[in-house]
Amino acid sequence: MCNNTIPLVEFKNLHWSYGENLVLDGVTSVINSGEFTAIIGPNGSGKTTLLKHIFRLLPIDSGHVFLHSKDINSYSRKELAREAGLVPQNEKGLYLFTVKDLIKMGRYAHTGRFSRETKHDRDVVIESMEMTSTLHLQDKIITELSGGEFQRVIISRALAQEPRILALDEPTTYLDPHHQVEILQLLKNLISIRNISVICTLHDLNSTLAFSDRTMLLNHGRIQHVGSPESVITVDTIKKIYNLNAAIVKNPLTGKPMVAIDSSLKE
């Protein structure tokens, strides 16, 4: 998009290994504010690991992560939670909280131990539920929800943190096409209405083309390409990274580019 956007998150030569397994091999990049940044890449390429580093969920091996130009290590956990909300991929939902109680947890970083829930707290929680159309679910028990409903509830909880950044780990992977579009559209709206910046890992190349402003392609823990989705998702990169034959065609409904994949896997 425009060149003069403010860097929101900055990775500087970030390295991380799980034991012997080098997962992030010198990631240097910025994520701009006010944008929808998609992180794509094959399974095991380090997408989740990179997201975790924005939340200091892993100690940094070497390199730096900056948030608003401040080292991530200088934030307290609560400060971090007020800046950025996470929708993790692996939350299992094995608890009997009601939807409302779970979403209210997002207020944790904003409320003191002895202070009572304020009107603002209540408003934010209601608003978060309205934005994700989960208000009607508020008294339901988490274990009674469908996958799509649960995903929306977790997004509400992150929104209740009033974050400036929303990071989501494969939020659409297990959803049907309708719910996929619904969630991605919601993220788009959040950017324009709430001025939130979105960082989202995705597998679906067509969603990436349709929704992201900026795309980061990760492979073997390195950033291979970064730029507009059209510049990153090309016939060449699809061949090189995913070993698939593909063509970029025009979506007859939206006029945007889309990927057509050859299903025969031939060389």
Add this chain to the structure above:
Amino acid sequence: MKTKEPNSYSIHIVMYIVLTSVLCLALLSFLSFGAADISLKETFRIVMKGLFSNSLPEDIDKSHVYIIWQVRMPRVIISILVGMALSAAGTVFQAIFRNPMSDPFILGISSGAAFGVALGAVTGFMVLIPGIWGLPTSAFAGAIIATMLIYFLSGKMQTSTTSLLLSGIAMNFFLSSLMAMLLYFNRDRIENIIFWSMGSFSSANWDKCLAGTPIILIGILSLFYFRRELDLLLIGDESARSIGLSLRRVRIILLVISTLITAAAVSISGIIGFIGLIIPHIIRMIVGPKHRIMLPYAILAGGFFTLCADTFARSILPSSEIPVGIITSLAGAPFFIYLLRNKKREIL
């Protein structure tokens, strides 16, 4: 499983008051149970006179006053306190390990406390600490070592039920062999220690009550300070931290508090199993997992359950009594198996 919670917190406040009153009434009436035949009416009179006036009317038997105030009163109070302690500790261990099968007894932490006491008694360490504090200090030392071992054995809080239960089993085996060894070399004290380690309130007295009460009450009250953190522990490490929880610090503080509560309970009454497993589980099924609401219920219910179990244990046989730990295990073991076979065992 409907756990829909009434909108207003005041409904729960009313329920807490009602349940507390029921508990007090039960306490009063259970004072009349036991070997000496003291009627309910006489019991009430003795308690009221003891509370509100110094002089006793002539028609009350002095030995009955002694039995009520020096034998039965400390015992019922202690049984309630210990039940509250174990239920609260169970609730917290379940949150810390994010596993509904956690309980101070199953994890081996009660055994750790018991071993601490046995070792303290045998080595004479206990005598070094003045007054009534030797017992709880030894118990805490044993319990905290067991807690630390469980923490590392179970893979630093990985939540797999299997690994947690296996660590608990290993811990219990290990400690019971140590205990057996200790007893083998100290055969003269064997009967006392064995009876005590089976869990019993029969040696309850005001001294034990005085040592245990402040630790248990302060420990339990401090849990309310961490009610939101306890909730956050249930949703998973990464989610909780991304919401702003300083996970490691909170976990260690809560581990220490719940170990302290467990140790205080064990130092008073020996090992009483399963209360920390059954009560929090049932309460969570009824009112949901939110700690601000469920903790008071779990505490009250733990006290009530243990009071009933002990009253049963001391009055079912005409001339002797059964260790209360046997009663709670009789109720708890089938419940444990039910949980183990139930798919919902991973759900808190």
